[in-house]
Amino acid sequence: MSLLIHNREYSTEITAADHGKRVSIAGWVHEKRHLGGVFFLIVRDFSGFAQVTLHKGEVEKGLFERVKKVPRESVVAIEGKVKRERKAPNGYEIIPERMEVLNEASQILPLDITGKVGAELDTRLDARFMDLRTERTKHIFIIRSRVLKVIRDFLDGQGFIETNTPKIVSAATEGGTALFPISYFEREAFLNQSPQLYKQMLMASGFDRVYEIAPIFRAEEHDTTKHLNEATSVDIEVAFVSAKEVMAILEELIACVYSEIERYPGLSKLNLNLEVPKIPFRRITYDEAIALLSETGEEIEWGEDLSTSAEHTLGELIGELYFITDWPCAIKPFYAQPIDVEVEGKREDICNAFDLMHPKLELASGSQRVHSYELLKRNIESKGLNPDSFEFYLDAFKYGMPPHAGWGLGVERLLMSMLEIDNIREVVLFPRDRRRLAP
RNA sequence: GCCCGGGUGGUGUAGCGGCCUAUCAUUGAGCCCUGUCGAGGCUCGGACUCGGGUUCAAAUCCCGACCUGGGCGCCA
Numbered sequence: 001m002s003l004l005i006h007n008r009e010y011s012t013e014i015t016a017a018d019h020g021k022r023v024s025i026a027g028w029v030h031e032k033r034h035l036g037g038v039f040f041l042i043v044r045d046f047s048g049f050a051q052v053t054l055h056k057g058e059v060e061k062g063l064f065e066r067v068k069k070v071p072r073e074s075v076v077a078i079e080g081k082v083k084r085e086r087k088a089p090n091g092y093e094i095i096p097e098r099m100e101v102l103n104e105a106s107q108i109l110p111l112d113i114t115g116k117v118g119a120e121l122d123t124r125l126d127a128r129f130m131d132l133r134t135e136r137t138k139h140i141f142i143i144r145s146r147v148l149k150v151i152r153d154f155l156d157g158q159g160f161i162e163t164n165t166p167k168i169v170s171a172a173t174e175g176g177t178a179l180f181p182i183s184y185f186e187r188e189a190f191l192n193q194s195p196q197l198y199k200q201m202l203m204a205s206g207f208d209r210v211y212e213i214a215p216i217f218r219a220e221e222h223d224t225t226k227h228l229n230e231a232t233s234v235d236i237e238v239a240f241v242s243a244k245e246v247m248a249i250l251e252e253l254i255a256c257v258y259s260e261i262e263r264y265p266g267l268s269k270l271n272l273n274l275e276v277p278k279i280p281f282r283r284i285t286y287d288e289a290i291a292l293l294s295e296t297g298e299e300i301e302w303g304e305d306l307s308t309s310a311e312h313t314l315g316e317l318i319g320e321l322y323f324i325t326d327w328p329c330a331i332k333p334f335y336a337q338p339i340d341v342e343v344e345g346k347r348e349d350i351c352n353a354f355d356l357m358h359p360k361l362e363l364a365s366g367s368q369r370v371h372s373y374e375l376l377k378r379n380i381e382s383k384g385l386n387p388d389s390f391e392f393y394l395d396a397f398k399y400g401m402p403p404h405a406g407w408g409l410g411v412e413r414l415l416m417s418m419l420e421i422d423n424i425r426e427v428v429l430f431p432r433d434r435r436r437l438a439p
Numbered sequence: 440g441c442c443c444g445g446g447u448g449g450u451g452u453a454g455c456g457g458c459c460u461a462u463c464a465u466u467g468a469g470c471c472c473u474g475u476c477g478a479g480g481c482u483c484g485g486a487c488u489c490g491g492g493u494u495c496a497a498a499u500c501c502c503g504a505c506c507u508g509g510g511c512g513c514c515a
Binding site for chain 1: 440449450451452464465466467468471472473474475476477478479485506507508509510511512513514515
């Protein structure tokens with residue numbers, strides 16, 4: 001057996017115009033339809049499907065029997081002649097001369113991937129390798145790849161450099177979330193909750209514009225359709241700008257991602273109507289948000305974070321992507337810059353922070369950062385944290401730290417909201433949640 | 440962490456004290472069928488999460504464990 005799979009062609013590369021040509025295809029046995037005298041074998045590859053047709057009596061008997069026997073989802077290579085055929089799905093079919101079974105699939109599959117019988121997400125995740133063979137799931141991850149590429153292209157085009165910061169960190173955390181402890185030789189360490197501190201330190205490097213696309217780890221025991229314990233975050237940090245500029249970068253980036261994905265042909269497999277959002281996005285202040293909520297009877301005390309139902313109410317009211325700005329300092333991290341009361345004429349204890357909201361959930365949050373060593377140290381203390389454990393971070397603010405601003409965007413949340421997918425686990429190949437550690 | 444649901448062949452389901460030797464679809468095996476594209480027809484195979492309890496009788500009711508769906512909290 002030595003079929004030449006090195007020159008195999010994809011099913012969609014072959015057309016009726018290749019009539020008479022000898023070709024090799026390789027892929028998975030998607031379906032078999034036996035009509036007695038004629039047998040159809042549907043082979044699936046990355047690009048699509050090819051119909052292999054065997055007429056009893058016209059094809060060698062041994063081959064007919066072997067094709068008939070090969071279990072579904074086995075990996076096969078087939079060599080044969082292309083025949084123009086109006087009755088075949090792609091306008092052509094392959095009349096096989098040889099078939100090599102590269103790997104025979106065990107029978108009784110963990111999932112039906114032809115779409116005849118559905119499966120629950122949990123079942124699909126248990127057999128994710130097989131779930132990825134379905135059209136819908138396949139395209140979700142091709143789209144994910146495209147989204148990441150667009151983000152990189154966009155940021156690269158704006159003069160950013162891509163960076164990689166450590167995921168194993170010492171105890172210091174910006175607070176707010178629980179960390180996963182790990183054993184680091186003789187010491188305890190943690191998995192990084194976000195690249196926040198490191199990307200800020202890079203602002204003292206002179207790079208001016210940095211971004212990172214990397215996993216973040218949260219040890220929260222939340223068990224919802226929009227949380228993961230390992231997620232992917234796009235983080236940017238920009239020197240010599242304020243929150244306003246990085247908000248503009250964010251909305252342009254989101255619009256750019258939407259318009260790129262809108263053009264993706266595989267989108268049709270997801271059955272949705274994707275509308276590119278118009279920029280600039282609407283901006284409302286925290287004060288306006290709670291006033292709006294109050295009108296609908298949902299009272300939020302000033303200084304409290306928005307509840308899930310408050311987010312949903314606001315989302316229904318506004319109906320499109322929007323920013324909430326001017327948050328109370330108390331519910332934002334220590335690195336968010338308080339507004340300048342003299343200049344901006346607003347009340348005290350508000351900071352220059354913003355959240356990017358989709359009507360259904362929060363997508364990103366960012367702020368103008370504190371760049372004064374003294375203020376940053378005071379803020380850390382006022383949050384009840386110990387500045388000593390932030391020494392490595394604070395040091396960067398002692399020797400020339402420019403004003404800067406940045407944000408972090410959840411890749412999975414962007415994907416799920418854009419693709420109207422209800423469960424965040426669907427957009428991660430192998431999700432990590434409260435219960436799932438394998439596969 | 441709190442509050443509600445649910446665990447039945449490989450997959451998706453019906454049944455919710457005796458009619459269950461458990462329904463249907465799909466899958467698998469076999470047979471018929473020369474143009475299927477969710478092919479069709481016939482035959483066969485395959486399941487009540489686990490452990491206690493109640494009852495003459497438990498898939499069905501109760502308790503616990505494990506798994507799981509949703510909402511909320513926390514959080515991005």
